[in-house]
Amino acid sequence: MKRNRSILTTDLEKVAKPNIALLEECGLSVCDIVKLSTPCSRLLVFNPERVKAFVLRAEKLGVPRSSYIFKYAVGVACSISEDKVDARMEFLRSTLGCSMDKVRAAVRNKPHILGVSEEKLRRKIEFMVTEVGLDPEYIVERPMLFTYSLEKRMKPRYYVAKILQAKGLMKKSVCFRRLVAYGEDSFVATYIDSNRDTVPGLADAYAANRAGKMLSEVQL
Numbered sequence: 001m002k003r004n005r006s007i008l009t010t011d012l013e014k015v016a017k018p019n020i021a022l023l024e025e026c027g028l029s030v031c032d033i034v035k036l037s038t039p040c041s042r043l044l045v046f047n048p049e050r051v052k053a054f055v056l057r058a059e060k061l062g063v064p065r066s067s068y069i070f071k072y073a074v075g076v077a078c079s080i081s082e083d084k085v086d087a088r089m090e091f092l093r094s095t096l097g098c099s100m101d102k103v104r105a106a107v108r109n110k111p112h113i114l115g116v117s118e119e120k121l122r123r124k125i126e127f128m129v130t131e132v133g134l135d136p137e138y139i140v141e142r143p144m145l146f147t148y149s150l151e152k153r154m155k156p157r158y159y160v161a162k163i164l165q166a167k168g169l170m171k172k173s174v175c176f177r178r179l180v181a182y183g184e185d186s187f188v189a190t191y192i193d194s195n196r197d198t199v200p201g202l203a204d205a206y207a208a209n210r211a212g213k214m215l216s217e218v219q220l
Contacts, residue, residue, distance in 0.1 A: 018048040026055060026065045028074065044080065046187035054078045061085075062108040071141050073111040078113065095125055096136040113146040124150050132158060132176050145213075148180050156209035160191055163202065169195055 005183050033043050043051055058073035092103045104119055129132045139145055164170035192203050
């Protein structure tokens with residue numbers, strides 16, 4: 001609770017307890033609240049009317065209170081303004097060239113994508129469309145893609161896939177979404193460690209890419 005010391009001076013009966021009760025009704029535990037990023041971690045000490053407003057804004061995103069995802073919607077509601085939410089959704093609509101209904105569906109599925117800056121969203125979309133060759137509609141229907149790091153996950157793994165495919169060690173049909181969904185240990189075991197003998201420089205090249213040193217090819 002180091003980042004939320006104001007709880008020690010908050011009126012428990014008039015502030016903390018009503019907030020806890022409301023958030024628990026929404027499926028959020030005290031642990032969930034504390035783990036949320038600042039300023040959301042201070043939800044327990046906000047004026048209860050303000051917390052109610054955050055909850056209502058979260059519901060407007062289309063995420064039901066009964067969903068385990070609702071805590072992320074609350075996190076978005078208390079982190080960025082309503083105007084910024086609207087602007088970010090319009091940015092996704094125009095950049096991906098899709099309908100607003102598609103964007104709303106993506107937000108209902110992964111509300112925390114609204115916490116990603118427009119610049120980061122733009123760079124991820126540009127990479128997935130121009131480099132990977134994904135269709136914009138495919139992307140918006142899989143909003144989890146926006147939650148992965150471009151520099152430490154998307155680019156390095158795509159780089160590994162291109163090398164392995166060029167050497168006939170990976171089927172070209174392996175989809176990008178599956179590639180980036182692997183946990184780091186699983187990805188390394190499946191694609192790096194298993195090819196250490198056939199592609200000796202792959203591990204070092206992958207590590208260099210993750211460190212931001214994009215290498216054009218593996219030197220064999």
